[in-house]
Amino acid sequence: MKIFLSLLLCLALGIVSPVLASGRELVASVFPVWLLLRQVARDxxxxxxxxxxxxxxxxxxxxxxxxxxxxxxxxxxxxVINGLGLESFLGETAKMSQLMKDDAVVIDISSRMDNLLSEGDDGHEGHENARNPHIFASPSMMARMAESLAEQLAEKDPEHASIYRANAKRVQTPLLKLAGDYAALGSSISGHGIAVQHNVFSYLARDTGLTVDAVVQPHEGQEPSAREMLDLVRVMRDKKTAVVITEPQYPARTGKTLAAEAGIPCISLDPVAGGPVDAPADYYEQVMRENLRVLEKALGK
Ligand SMILES: [Zn+2]
Known part of the structure; x- marks a missing residue:
């Protein structure tokens, strides 16, 4: 019976997809961009x-x-892409257009953003002038991303400009409230140093007045050597780093070892770089609220 039902479902989907194909397909590169796009393009x-x-x-x-x-x-x-090199899997812009239809459009959200951090701002040795791409991991930047996305969609599709703009306003309200709450927390925890898994929390650190003292994996996905571990512990002791922050998308083992060596707590914050495929509309706010609570518990007075 179950097999029969799933067969029916497949058939039903097979009938449905050509209908969708007649409309326009907006595709988001990665999860946080998708969370934003489905809200800004709603209705x-x-x-x-x-x-x-x-x-x-x-x-x-x-x-x-x-x-x-x-x-x-x-x-x-x-x-729709985040930009700033986050989508390096797409290659250079020229190659990107070869992968797409002739009349397809690429919207780079970061292209209308200011207040960007350079990779080097958090101690990470990036290319000269390379910008830190993790803008989505900060509610204040995410609010600006909603505006950038809505404006660019409105330009490409003027007929529905008012819908995009109204949606962006609606999306921004809870994001700006969150940004305000992070800033308020910052007034009590500002000045603390943090060690991070990779440079994903640089914008969130700026929002809350925290300093990134150390990056556990300066090269993405590569574990530090024993020598680098010793150096990291020395830096964290010298700078009196307050906490090591790991992410659910990477193994926490190295971060926990470092925190234990330096005698400081290790916490996990979710940068919302990934998440469940059935994420509810307010998923981003839920996760960022929980992050706020965890940060406050670790560093608040
Ligand atoms: Zn990253």
Whole structure:
């Protein structure tokens, strides 16, 4: 019976997809961009919103696309990216257009953003002038991303401009409230140093007046050597780092070892780089509220 039902479901989906294909397909590169896009494009007629990479991927720094993902990309009418090199799996802009339809449009959210941090601002040795791409991991930056996305969608699709702009306003309200709460927490925890897994929390640290003292994995996905571990512990002791922050998308073992060596707590914050495919509309706010609570418990007075 179960097999029969899933067969029926497949048939039903097979009938449904050509209907969707007649409308416009907006595709988000990664999970946090998808969370934003599906809200900003809500209620726009004949438009479907998809997510290119699997929702749980997390930061796609060393990702390479599957053949199916390449086919999905080739079908998209609009691709929305975070930008700043986060989508390095797409290659350079020129290559990106080769992967897509001739009349497809790429919207780079970061292209209308200011107040960007350079990779080097958190002690990480990045390329000269390279910007830190993790803008999505800060509610204040996410609020600006909603505006950038809505403006660019409105320019490409003027007929529905008022819907995009109204949606962006609606999305921004809880984000700005969250940003205010992070700033308020910052007034009591500001000045503390943190050690992070990779440079994903630099914008959130700026929002709360925290300093990134050390980066456990300066090279994405690469564990530090024994020598680098000793150096990290020395730096954390010298700077009186308050806490080590790990992320659910990476193993916490190294962070926990470092925290134990330095005699400081280790906490986990979720940068919302990845998440469940059935994430509710307020998923970002839920996770960022929990992060706020964890930070306050670890560092608050
Ligand atoms: Zn990252």
């Amino acid at each position: 726009v007629p004949d438009t479907s919103v998809g997510l290119l990479l699997p929702a749980g991927t997390g930061c796609p720094h060393d990702y390479s696309m599957t053949p199916q993902e390449r086919r999905d990309l080739a079908r998209a009418d609009v691709l």
